[in-house]
Amino acid sequence: MPYADNDGVELAYERAGAAEGDTVVFVEGLGYGRWMWGWQREALADAHDLLLWDNRGTGASEEPEGPYTISQMAGDLEAVLADAGVDAAHVVGASMGGMIAQQYALDYDRAVTVTLCCTTPGGEEALPVPAATRERMFDVPEGLDRRGTIRYKMKPAFTDEFWADHGDTIEDIVAARLETDASERAYAWQSEAVDAFDVHDRLSAVDVPALLMHGTRDRVVPVDNHELIAAELADVEVELFDEGGSHLFFIERAGAVNDRLRAFLEDHGRGA
Secondary structure (H helix, E strand, C coil): CCEEEECCEEEEEEEEECCCCCEEEEECCCCCCHHHHHHHHHHHCCCCEEEEECCCCCCCCCCCCCCCCHHHHHHHHHHHHHHCCCCCEEEEEECHHHHHHHHHHHHCCCEEEEEEECCCCECCCCCCCCHHHHHHHHCCCCCCCHHHHHHHHHHHHCCHHHHHHCHHHHHHHHHHHHHHCCCHHHHHHHHHHHHHCECCCCHHHCCCCEEEEEECCCCCCCCCHHHHHHCCCCCEEEEEECCCCCCCHHHHCHHHHHHHHHHHHHHCCCCC
16 A cells, blocks of 8 residues: 655555546545545546545554644545656545645635535534534543444434445445544544644635535534535535435445445546
């Protein structure tokens, strides 16, 4: 596996898909490794050059001392693209990854489009994580092992229907998280970056086409946050998902999400 270097921090990444296609780079959410994009990876691999990497503190990437910032992690993305020899990429980010994608589009020039999933621009107007979800994430019952803790904290990220009907998928995700999740301290450092993030007043400077996707039943990042982003962007498309519209809607509604993403990438690809 190749590694990029950003100021002494080693960042693991991999390439997949069609080498001759446009490059799509995926940026995952708080604490998650690149497994998160498995549903999109399979669907886009036939036509696109895919680049998947682990944020600092997760997966196979190095865990430097924190705290971290979103600007720092956008710099990590720049280092990965430079190391991979990618001059132009479609940047796809979800949750914290969507924050990194926004910051990247503002600070660097390799992004040709941005796709922002279930995310927020930060700032005083942004709707925070609901209290019930925060309580579930940070007030874990005593006696749970690490597997049980992951399952307990993760439940609000899915709809109740998906959680009840897709037990095998849930267990596969838990297994992936056991192998690649950020440590407790790296998770805390990433969380600090999320809490401090605020580009709301700068978003109008984003000069590439954007696709915003959000689940209307998101219990982690409230759906109305997408309106704060959309209002500031000059070239933006919005797609909301009702059925299966959880925080991880791109897993629950993978088929519909992939169709929408594929169409957006084709409309703004090199051959368009």
